Amino acid sequence: MSTGSVEVVYRGIFQKTLAKNICRGVVFAARKEGKIGMAFGRYSDSPERNGIPAKQFAVVSDTQEELQEYLSRYEPDNNDVTIAADDTLCKGVESWAWYGLQPINKLLKEGGTLLVPSMRSPDDLIRDIHRKGAPYNLAIVKGTASFSGLWVYKNDHTDVRLLGALAKVAPHIIGRDAILETIREQWKDEQKVASAKKSYELTKSKSVGADQGNDEVPFEFELPGWTKMEEGLVIRGMAGEQKVAGRDGGYVPARNPTFKKFSTRTMRPVVNFDTCTQCKICWLQCPDTCFDITPDGFYDANMEACCGCGVCEAVCPVDNCITMVNEQAFTDNASQWEMWAKDKEGYSAWMSKKIAAQPPRSHGFHHRGQYAEEIAHESS
Amino acid sequence: MWVDTAQEALDTALIAYRVAEDKRVFLPCAISCDGAFLTHSQSLVNVPTQEMVDSFLPRYDRAEKQLHPDNPITIAPQANEDWVMEIRKQSDMAARRARGVITEAYEDFNAKFGRDVEPFIERYMMEDAEVALVGMGTLAMPVKVAVRKLREQGKKVGFVRVRWFRPFPTPELQDALSRVKAVGVIDRDYSFGSTYFSGVLSNELRSALYPVANRPKILSFIAGLGGREVNTDNVIDVANRLFKAASGGDIDDRDTYWLGVRE
Numbered sequence A: 001m002s003t004g005s006v007e008v009v010y011r012g013i014f015q016k017t018l019a020k021n022i023c024r025g026v027v028f029a030a031r032k033e034g035k036i037g038m039a040f041g042r043y044s045d046s047p048e049r050n051g052i053p054a055k056q057f058a059v060v061s062d063t064q065e066e067l068q069e070y071l072s073r074y075e076p077d078n079n080d081v082t083i084a085a086d087d088t089l090c091k092g093v094e095s096w097a098w099y100g101l102q103p104i105n106k107l108l109k110e111g112g113t114l115l116v117p118s119m120r121s122p123d124d125l126i127r128d129i130h131r132k133g134a135p136y137n138l139a140i141v142k143g144t145a146s147f148s149g150l151w152v153y154k155n156d157h158t159d160v161r162l163l164g165a166l167a168k169v170a171p172h173i174i175g176r177d178a179i180l181e182t183i184r185e186q187w188k189d190e191q192k193v194a195s196a197k198k199s200y201e202l203t204k205s206k207s208v209g210a211d212q213g214n215d216e217v218p219f220e221f222e223l224p225g226w227t228k229m230e231e232g233l234v235i236r237g238m239a240g241e242q243k244v245a246g247r248d249g250g251y252v253p254a255r256n257p258t259f260k261k262f263s264t265r266t267m268r269p270v271v272n273f274d275t276c277t278q279c280k281i282c283w284l285q286c287p288d289t290c291f292d293i294t295p296d297g298f299y300d301a302n303m304e305a306c307c308g309c310g311v312c313e314a315v316c317p318v319d320n321c322i323t324m325v326n327e328q329a330f331t332d333n334a335s336q337w338e339m340w341a342k343d344k345e346g347y348s349a350w351m352s353k354k355i356a357a358q359p360p361r362s363h364g365f366h367h368r369g370q371y372a373e374e375i376a377h378e379s380s
Numbered sequence B: 001m002w003v004d005t006a007q008e009a010l011d012t013a014l015i016a017y018r019v020a021e022d023k024r025v026f027l028p029c030a031i032s033c034d035g036a037f038l039t040h041s042q043s044l045v046n047v048p049t050q051e052m053v054d055s056f057l058p059r060y061d062r063a064e065k066q067l068h069p070d071n072p073i074t075i076a077p078q079a080n081e082d083w084v085m086e087i088r089k090q091s092d093m094a095a096r097r098a099r100g101v102i103t104e105a106y107e108d109f110n111a112k113f114g115r116d117v118e119p120f121i122e123r124y125m126m127e128d129a130e131v132a133l134v135g136m137g138t139l140a141m142p143v144k145v146a147v148r149k150l151r152e153q154g155k156k157v158g159f160v161r162v163r164w165f166r167p168f169p170t171p172e173l174q175d176a177l178s179r180v181k182a183v184g185v186i187d188r189d190y191s192f193g194s195t196y197f198s199g200v201l202s203n204e205l206r207s208a209l210y211p212v213a214n215r216p217k218i219l220s221f222i223a224g225l226g227g228r229e230v231n232t233d234n235v236i237d238v239a240n241r242l243f244k245a246a247s248g249g250d251i252d253d254r255d256t257y258w259l260g261v262r263e
Helices: A015-031 A064-071 A088-092 A122-128 A158-169 A178-186 A190-204 A279-286 A309-317 A336-342 A344-356 A370-379 B007-022 B050-056 B082-113 B136-152 B170-177 B200-209 B234-246
Strands: A003-012 A037-043 A054-060 A079-083 A109-120 A137-141 A205-208 A240-244 A251-254 A268-269 A291-293 A300-303 A322-326 B119-123 B131-135 B158-161 B184-188 B215-221 B256-258
Touching: A003 A015, A003 A088, A003 B234, A015 A037, A015 A054, A015 A158, A015 A178, A015 A279, A015 B170, A037 A064, A064 B007, A064 B215, A079 A088, A079 A158, A088 A109, A088 A122, A109 A190, A109 B082, A122 A137, A137 A190, A158 A178, A158 A190, A178 A190, A178 B119, A268 A291, A268 A300, A268 A336, A268 A344, A279 A291, A279 A300, A279 A309, A309 A322, A322 A344, A336 A344, A336 B082, A336 B234, B007 B050, B007 B082, B050 B082, B119 B136, B119 B184, B131 B136, B131 B200, B136 B234, B158 B170, B184 B234, B200 B215, B215 B234
Parallel strands: A003 A079, A079 A109, A109 A137, B131 B158, B131 B184, B184 B215, B215 B256
Antiparallel strands: A003 A054, A037 A054, A137 A205, A240 A251, A268 A322, A291 A300, B119 B158
């Protein structure tokens, strides 16, 4: 008599197929062991956009009644395993439906396992993950974030490797043999079975203490009731301190503190203010209006608002002015312009180091045809 | 709302704008104008002057919901499941407030245009009626003729025409119909698979009259689909069945009767 559940947090669109394959695999494997499973998505409909943290769950029970009992909660909050399909999700997730930063381990139960495909060391990852206040385990499957989404399926075995690792860290949910047999049936590919088996053998868990990790308090947002909301879902512009020059009325709006979309980001722009010509194109083209205009006329990408789409890098006419760098390389959302204004040489050195040592991009491409090149490179 | 003449279509358009654009409502409004007979007919209507209309219908003013450089707002953005119930509740409150706004609008309309129109429903020869016919829109013409014919024979029959279907005039219909013994609803529409396989008005009316202490017998009829003629004989047939039901006769009120359909 038991129920177990797996939460898969993934990058919307980019990893939808990956998440689906994992949850589907769990349900099929459960059936092989005479259990009943169900997989379902949350935030995987309207809020699902490129890179936005979305979720799928797989719940496995011995009986139908137990399954119903578990599913009577809309979002399972006591998961045996949480899979963060992209290691940059370890910084916390905010789907459009939540409006608040949810630590990646928040819905994981005490003693459960956070499973992450990553090239980073456990200690390095723990630096990003919020403190849970209860002990849990961290298991890493060596690899970069897979790009198995709606439109491209990078057949890099990440889905089966995670299933193999899952059997290792949570054998009470699915057993090794059941998952291998499921992979054989579903994919009809012995290489994938071998990948899962190897991953099962290699996966090790490291225990994480209650007080280990990022001590930052994640921002919260209280959803208003109908009596408190303005009708028409009106969101008012907020006046900043800056006034509009040469004109009565009107104002330069301030950023609304409840709109933070940065957990969508897998890479961020790094701006070289020394080569910037102040042409405004990044400011104009940014789909999220994330560039703040600085007093000296520069454009500073606001890291609370930036989704990391890379449009600024693409439209910047100056060579080596804006460079997208994998989000893993950063630990805060501090203003680059402020850093530069304070210490230009120090900023230059910091920037060069970040760009030179940047980890590979997990999603998105630097130039047209890059995906085809990557596939050709990997298969050769 | 449903209208029965070209004049009422014009009048109702003015009232509809006034109600829909009222800040207490801000909900869409739809006017149903027959579609077979009325929309294909020509008649003279009393067109009010621009000044008269302006005095009744203020300029559309979105006020603080007007998007303007001096009033920077985001309005009606995408919202997800965490917001849906709250937004629906706000629309619900607006629909409830609409009742008062509609009443106000008719009072002002009557005063400024010299009319005497009851909001929500029209009552025709209902004062001492023992049985009542109920319908919407252009059905009024044959029904009123039939009611007059029956009255000439001393039969106490009346007619209630529903103008506003949303918000449904529940209190008005409870008031008008709780004093009669039998009600015949003639729907010029059909709601597939609905309760007793009837039309929308009879379903709503049954629900509205359920809590009334002296609930009358309710018979439902389908007629005039696709603009098919509803003639006075059809209506007299309905009235006769109502008198039979009112006097305790054997009439099945759990069925829906089709009038003027070829078998």
